[in-house]
Amino acid sequence: MLNYHSVDYDPGNIVVITPEKLDEQMAFLSENGYNPLTLDDFFLILEGGLEPPEKPVLLTFDDGYADNYKYAMPIMTKYGFHATMFMSPGTIGQDWYVNWEQAKEMKEAGWDIQPHGMTHPHLPKLSAEEQANEIIEARKQIEEHLGGTADVFCYPYGEYNGDTLRILEENDFRFAFTIQQGRTDSSQHKFQLKRIYVNGEESFKTWKQRLTGK
Numbered sequence: 001m002l003n004y005h006s007v008d009y010d011p012g013n014i015v016v017i018t019p020e021k022l023d024e025q026m027a028f029l030s031e032n033g034y035n036p037l038t039l040d041d042f043f044l045i046l047e048g049g050l051e052p053p054e055k056p057v058l059l060t061f062d063d064g065y066a067d068n069y070k071y072a073m074p075i076m077t078k079y080g081f082h083a084t085m086f087m088s089p090g091t092i093g094q095d096w097y098v099n100w101e102q103a104k105e106m107k108e109a110g111w112d113i114q115p116h117g118m119t120h121p122h123l124p125k126l127s128a129e130e131q132a133n134e135i136i137e138a139r140k141q142i143e144e145h146l147g148g149t150a151d152v153f154c155y156p157y158g159e160y161n162g163d164t165l166r167i168l169e170e171n172d173f174r175f176a177f178t179i180q181q182g183r184t185d186s187s188q189h190k191f192q193l194k195r196i197y198v199n200g201e202e203s204f205k206t207w208k209q210r211l212t213g214k
C-alpha cells in the first residue's frame with residue numbers, strides 16, 4: 001500500500017510529489033503488471049474472500065488536497081487505476097482542499113473517499129468524547145455527501161490511543177490505516193495496517209526499491 005499526500009510543485013517538501021513524478025511511477029505500475037485495487041477488493045483479498053490479482057497494490061492519498069483532484073485524478077484515469085483518498089470534512093471550503101463537488105467527481109471516476117478525522121487533529125491529545133466526534137462526524141458527512149459507506153479510517157499523523165481503537169470498534173469501522181512503514185498483510189491488526197510512505201523528493205530508483213522491496 002503506497003501512501004501519497006499532495007501532488008503539486010513544492011521543491012524541498014517531502015509530502016509533495018510533482019505530477020510528472022507521479023505519472024512516471026504510475027506508468028511503471030501499468031507497464032509492469034501491477035493492479036491498483038478498489039478498497040473493497042483490497043479488503044476482500046486481505047480477508048481471504050478474493051483471489052488477489054497479479055501484483056496487487058493500493059494507492060492512498062492522505063488529507064484531501066485539491067491538487068489530488070487537479071493532478072492525481074487525471075493520471076489515475078489515464079492508466080485506468082483506482083485510488084483511495086482520506087479527507088477531513090472540516091477542511092471543506094478551504095482552497096487547498098477538495099470541495100464536495102470535486103470529491104464526488106473523484107468518486108465517480110473510481111476513487112474511494114474515506115475519513116481522516118473532521119479537522120485532522122492529534123487524536124491522543126483529545127478526550128474520548130472529542131475523538132468520537134472527530135471520527136464519527138467525518139464518516140457521517142462523507143456518507144451524506146457522497147453516498148456509500150465511509151467506514152475505513154486513516155489516523156491523522158498516524159496517531160491513536162486505546163480510546164481511538166475502542167471508538168472504531170464500537171462504531172463498526174472495518175479497517176484503519178497507520179503510517180507505520182511496511183507491507184500490509186492479514187496478520188496485522190485490522191486497525192493497525194501498515195503502509196509505505198512515498199517521499200516526493202526521492203528518486204524513481206528509491207521509489208521502485210520501496211515498491212518491490214528489492
Ligand SMILES: [Zn+2]
Pocket residue numbers: 062063116120155156157
Ligand atoms: Zn493527514
